[in-house]
Amino acid sequence: MTNEERLAQVQAIEYRERHMLLSLGAVIILVLVVGIGYFGSSFIKQRIEAARIRAEEEARAAARPGIDALTHQSLAISSQTNIISQITTTRVEEAKQRAQQEAEEALLASQCPDGYAFMEYDLDQIHKGELQLINKDHEYYFLESDLLSLLYDQIGGNYYLGSFNLQLTKNTADHLHQMLAGYYEATGDENILVLSGYRSKEESDDLYSEESQNIGSEYADSYTMQGGFSEHHSGMAVDIGNFSTGSYIHEYEDNVPWFFEHACEYGFILRYPESKQSVTGIAYEDWHFRYLGVPVATDIYNKKLCLEEWIENIHEYSVRDPYLITLDDGSVYEAYYVPGTQLSENGLLNVPVPEGREFTVSGDNVDGVIVVSQR
Numbered sequence: 001m002t003n004e005e006r007l008a009q010v011q012a013i014e015y016r017e018r019h020m021l022l023s024l025g026a027v028i029i030l031v032l033v034v035g036i037g038y039f040g041s042s043f044i045k046q047r048i049e050a051a052r053i054r055a056e057e058e059a060r061a062a063a064r065p066g067i068d069a070l071t072h073q074s075l076a077i078s079s080q081t082n083i084i085s086q087i088t089t090t091r092v093e094e095a096k097q098r099a100q101q102e103a104e105e106a107l108l109a110s111q112c113p114d115g116y117a118f119m120e121y122d123l124d125q126i127h128k129g130e131l132q133l134i135n136k137d138h139e140y141y142f143l144e145s146d147l148l149s150l151l152y153d154q155i156g157g158n159y160y161l162g163s164f165n166l167q168l169t170k171n172t173a174d175h176l177h178q179m180l181a182g183y184y185e186a187t188g189d190e191n192i193l194v195l196s197g198y199r200s201k202e203e204s205d206d207l208y209s210e211e212s213q214n215i216g217s218e219y220a221d222s223y224t225m226q227g228g229f230s231e232h233h234s235g236m237a238v239d240i241g242n243f244s245t246g247s248y249i250h251e252y253e254d255n256v257p258w259f260f261e262h263a264c265e266y267g268f269i270l271r272y273p274e275s276k277q278s279v280t281g282i283a284y285e286d287w288h289f290r291y292l293g294v295p296v297a298t299d300i301y302n303k304k305l306c307l308e309e310w311i312e313n314i315h316e317y318s319v320r321d322p323y324l325i326t327l328d329d330g331s332v333y334e335a336y337y338v339p340g341t342q343l344s345e346n347g348l349l350n351v352p353v354p355e356g357r358e359f360t361v362s363g364d365n366v367d368g369v370i371v372v373s374q375r
């Protein structure tokens, strides 16, 4: 082999080796390019996906309070709807029950229980009779002044009259006379002085303005009533005094407590007790007595009530469920209220009264009448 041939051989080998190296390099570069391209694009895709998910989550997070609030509102609305529907159902049910109750009451009111019969009364019966409540809220209507009688006509000799003109209703005068006779019999005291009975509206107004001017309107309001609101108008109230002092009796004087304990046996109550000032609105008057008849006066005394409380209580009792009063002698009375709205076909008060028994029907001077009868 010549040197030229050898050289050419070496060159050929070198060329082949270079070519192989170049080819290998190209392959490696190709593989790298393809690999980088593949993995790069997948990495970018992942980044994009991640960003998208993050954006979605952020959007969802931003919307969450709104969605929560809406959910709450819709829950609240649905619960309100439930409540409203419950209330409506209850109201309808209540209205039905009320209508039924009213119908039953109307039916009962149109019928009398056994042993009772309806009796018709004029509507002004509400403002007549011995159980009338007369106070600052309930004015007296002056319907019965023709029933007054002069005390002077029946004076018995064991008490004094403050004036020849003193008047009371006939029934009140009779019972006062009996009470003062009982007092004299028990105590031997001849000093009782009847100071005042019936007062006209004009006399009341004069007395009120006289007291207001002389002592002050606060005093006048505590002890006296303006015309129309005084029990003295009814002729069923009496002020008791002492002839020796020339003034009203007082609880600390000898014998006076006898009246507190025994007045009810004659049908009278101490009308303005010390313990009831907040109810009566009148200061303690240990001299003012009111005639109500024995059963009611005794009940008020035994139960330690005042007239306002007794009248309120009797409103709960009807002819079918009367209030019972037992007197000390064991006799039993029943009392019940009849509303002034219970009218007959003639437009008159339709009052169930006992058949074959004595009874009284008195207005309460508020809104109805009260029937009292011995059983």
Ligand SMILES: [Zn+2]
Pocket: 232, 237, 238, 239, 288, 289
């Ligand atoms: Zn009085």
